[in-house]
Amino acid sequence: MLQKGDQVKNFTLQDDHGQEISLSDFRGKKVVVYFYPKDDTPGCTVEACSFRDEHSRFADANTVILGISKDSVEKHEKFKSKYDLPFYLLSDPETTVIKHFGAWGEKKNYGKTYEGIIRSTFILDEVGKVIHTFEKVTTKDHALAVLEEIGKF
Template sequence: MVTVGKAAPSFALPDQEGKVHRLSDYRGKWVVLYFYPKDDTPGCTKEACSFRDEKGRLEQMGAVVLGVSADDTASHGKFASKYGLNFPLLADPSTEVIRAYGAWGTKNLYGKEYEGILRQTFLIDPTGHVARVWEKVKAEDHALEVAQALQELQQEQA
């Protein structure tokens, strides 16, 4: 389980264009790392579009947004293109990084239990440590919630 104050697990994953992103690439920046179940599904689309719409504000605060799911790069490419997503969607088909962050677990849909990706977000500080964790995310307006938390954290550090 990844908790506040701990070093964030490192990763190297390809985005929708095949470019590999590593956590170490973002040293010195805030990283919004959000895990979502599936490309182009209602909740995941709302969440992704929320981050798309808040990206400018987050960037002004020195943050980058990275989405992660088990979908492949081709699926990510279609999803990003369809909704004009302006940030990297990282492909983790092996679920290795998803599991390292603890964003994998038991879910319940219509009374049926199954294992899958949990909708979670991690705010990683410029030193690579976890500054905030959202374990139960409401897809709509989540990016606004993250932006507000980032602003609060930065004010505390000022």
């Protein structure tokens, strides 16, 4: 998993409208990159809505939010529309960016072991360097914890 001080390689993924979005589009702003397993599931919805509810505070802090999962552009569009999410949802079906960040790995659920997206969040500075990571995410108040960290920089 990427750690504090690591430089993130530029990447380009499609957003919920099929538009190509690159990390470099946001140079000069802080970027929150959060990885989540699946659109419109209970934990992922709570997490996304926490970012939605605090979105104006992120904007005031010159910070962009990028949510990334393997879900398709079409699923992202439905999820974003259903919950009125005001930030980018990016589709990474090949898991290229997910794996670059180290957000892919072994998971366990109901005694079953499988590979999947590890719910994690990275705060990047204005030039794309990791300034904080969250490897254990509590979905309900996650946006507030991220805002608290951003306030330290």
